Amino acid sequence: MVEVTEELIAALKRKAVTLRKHIVRMTHNVQSGHPGGSMSACDIVTALYFHILRVDPKNPTWPDRDRFVLSKGHACPVWYAALAERGFFPVEELMTFRKLNSRLQGHPELGTTPGVENAAGAEGQGLSFSVGLALASRMDHKAWRTYCVLGDGEQDVGQTWEAAMAASKYGLDNLTAFIDRNGIQQEGRTEDIMPLEPLRNKWEAFNWHVLNIDGHDFRQILAAIEEAHRTRGRPTVIIARTVKGKGVSFMENKIKYHGAATSDDELKLALAELEEMEASM
Amino acid sequence: MTAGPWKLESQRSYFGRALVDLGRRNPNVVVVGADTTESLKSIDFGKAFPDRFFQLGIAEPNMISVAAGLAAAGKIPFATTYSVFGSAHTYNVIRQNVAYTNLNVKIFCSHAGLTVGPDGATHQINEDIGLMRGIPRMTVLVPADGPETARAVTAAAGMKGPVYCRFSRTNVPTVTSDQDGFAIGKAHTLRDGSDVTLIGCGLMVARCLEAAQTLERERISARVINLSTVKPLDLATIDRAARETGRIVTAEEHTVVHGIGAAVAAAIAVNHPVPIAMVGVQDVFGESGEAEELLRKYGLTVEKIVDAVHDLVKRGDRRT
Numbered sequence: 001m002v003e004v005t006e007e008l009i010a011a012l013k014r015k016a017v018t019l020r021k022h023i024v025r026m027t028h029n030v031q032s033g034h035p036g037g038s039m040s041a042c043d044i045v046t047a048l049y050f051h052i053l054r055v056d057p058k059n060p061t062w063p064d065r066d067r068f069v070l071s072k073g074h075a076c077p078v079w080y081a082a083l084a085e086r087g088f089f090p091v092e093e094l095m096t097f098r099k100l101n102s103r104l105q106g107h108p109e110l111g112t113t114p115g116v117e118n119a120a121g122a123e124g125q126g127l128s129f130s131v132g133l134a135l136a137s138r139m140d141h142k143a144w145r146t147y148c149v150l151g152d153g154e155q156d157v158g159q160t161w162e163a164a165m166a167a168s169k170y171g172l173d174n175l176t177a178f179i180d181r182n183g184i185q186q187e188g189r190t191e192d193i194m195p196l197e198p199l200r201n202k203w204e205a206f207n208w209h210v211l212n213i214d215g216h217d218f219r220q221i222l223a224a225i226e227e228a229h230r231t232r233g234r235p236t237v238i239i240a241r242t243v244k245g246k247g248v249s250f251m252e253n254k255i256k257y258h259g260a261a262t263s264d265d266e267l268k269l270a271l272a273e274l275e276e277m278e279a280s281m
Numbered sequence: 282m283t284a285g286p287w288k289l290e291s292q293r294s295y296f297g298r299a300l301v302d303l304g305r306r307n308p309n310v311v312v313v314g315a316d317t318t319e320s321l322k323s324i325d326f327g328k329a330f331p332d333r334f335f336q337l338g339i340a341e342p343n344m345i346s347v348a349a350g351l352a353a354a355g356k357i358p359f360a361t362t363y364s365v366f367g368s369a370h371t372y373n374v375i376r377q378n379v380a381y382t383n384l385n386v387k388i389f390c391s392h393a394g395l396t397v398g399p400d401g402a403t404h405q406i407n408e409d410i411g412l413m414r415g416i417p418r419m420t421v422l423v424p425a426d427g428p429e430t431a432r433a434v435t436a437a438a439g440m441k442g443p444v445y446c447r448f449s450r451t452n453v454p455t456v457t458s459d460q461d462g463f464a465i466g467k468a469h470t471l472r473d474g475s476d477v478t479l480i481g482c483g484l485m486v487a488r489c490l491e492a493a494q495t496l497e498r499e500r501i502s503a504r505v506i507n508l509s510t511v512k513p514l515d516l517a518t519i520d521r522a523a524r525e526t527g528r529i530v531t532a533e534e535h536t537v538v539h540g541i542g543a544a545v546a547a548a549i550a551v552n553h554p555v556p557i558a559m560v561g562v563q564d565v566f567g568e569s570g571e572a573e574e575l576l577r578k579y580g581l582t583v584e585k586i587v588d589a590v591h592d593l594v595k596r597g598d599r600r601t
Contacts, residue, residue: 125342132351
């Protein structure tokens with residue numbers, strides 16, 4: 001792994017602001033979609049797509065590419081924004097999100113969007129899908145790795161834990177999972193809807209290597225991924241403490257912005273904040 | 282199970298052997314199981330190719346999604362379990378992770394229908410054909426016997442895209458032979474006839490053949506079609522049968538609400554409406570009992586097929 005320099009961190013921070021601006025604009029444009037959970041996962045996705053993943057935008061189905069699986073499919077605005085910025089398709093196409101005849105479906109569709117690796121929407125299937133990918137890579141003695149981003153709401157789903165058992169049974173050290181632990185799901189706080197804590201202990205009990213980080217600190221994200229790469233014989237889950245709606249003050253930690261877009265006035269405020277942040281960098 | 286003039290054989294044994302043969306020919310074939318692999322005989326594949334076999338426990342949704350992930354990386358996974366788990370229990374996982382993605386996953390399930398027997402209604406799924414044929418991009422196979430189950434394995438592996446295949450726990454009469462060939466999407470006419478067409482799938486194909494023999498003694502000439510591909514439906518063969526015989530009776534070990542009877546009825550209603558009768562499970566759950574007892578109690582018999590033909594004959598002649 002290359003050294004984590006100040007320049008790298010600054011570049012990732014700038015890129016994350018760009019992605020957040022896309023997320024706010026895309027969801028505002030169609031007046032639907034899920035900005036909150038896209039913004040909470042934004043720094044994880046940025047670190048992966050702009051520093052970690054070996055992918056080729058010119059050849060999205062290159063067999064030896066690393067696989068990124070978005071299990072929390074409703075957060076696809078951040079995925080589409082990252083793929084566009086990485087050159088998988090034109091940035092202008094982002095404004096077709098959720099519109100008729102678009103390649104950018106309301107939830108990810110495999111085979112339509114260049115760079116998208118799985119279909120998700122019904123929660124709790126992505127980690128199982130990732131287990132299948134990781135098994136295939138290992139079976140073929142390949143070096144490519146699988147990274148899966150899950151929501152914390154998805155920890156409610158039984159299949160997530162079926163997958164957790166299977167990944168540890170097969171000792172899938174080529175699989176790294178992130179839990180975007182923003183603490184909010186559609187109808188409220190995760191601890192009110194269905195308490196998850198002690199979440200770390202749950203994953204440890206399932207024989208995963210567990211790391212707790214600040215999901216908005218790029219140094220911590222990159223260090224955790226490096227530790228996951230070094231870990232042998234077990235899959236790693238990185239529980240990333242995040243803020244729903246991160247980056248726009250009035251959206252942060254608001255249940256409303258799980259599945260609601262900004263109004264015209266809010267869009268102006270949001271973009272002004274993000275641009276101010278960009279200018280200060 | 283009564284055998285009629287045929288030998289009774291296990292579809293699962295043919296399935297297990299076919300998987301091993303396929304595994305030898307194609308190194309990309311892998312098998313996932315859910316604590317039913319001895320019963321399904323998919324364990325035979327696991328013994329022959331331990332590195333390509335994954336026992337995933339009683340966690341069928343995970344099994345289906347793992348298979349999808351394997352397929353996304355270029356493998357040809359066979360997901361094997363009982364029909365009730367490989368269809369109804371995993372329906373939305375199949376829909377989102379296998380069919381919507383159009384991935385190359387082959388779901389092969391035994392223990393379909395009433396003839397699961399003493400385990401009772403929880404295990405006797407009579408709804409899987411309808412569930413699976415309703416999903417876009419899904420191919421649905423119902424082999425009539427052991428040899429056809431083996432041919433279905435080869436054919437499924439040879440096509441790209443998702444496949445659901447259901448067969449029986451109980452031994453069934455072997456009515457096909459390897460000379461018959463097998464092509465997905467092609468209904469096989471096992472016997473020609475001009476007064477009525479009997480369209481069956483699975484173990485009901487043998488009963489259609491027996492019914493045709495009974496009808497022959499009454500000078501009613503019955504064509505028999507083995508509808509081993511339920512989807513895509515062989516519209517040409519069904520349309521020809523409607524035109525040439527003017528009457529159709531379907532027979533299935535499945536609910537008539539949305540099984541092959543409903544599929545055939547919809548097709549002929551659009552293309553060439555003729556009177557149709559459906560022999561099958563009548564929108565009820567099954568119960569514990571021996572396979573043959575259950576088939577009798579729920580009306581899946583040769584006599585019921587013959588009675589249905591008599592009723593249609595009374596309604597007149599619609600041949601063109």
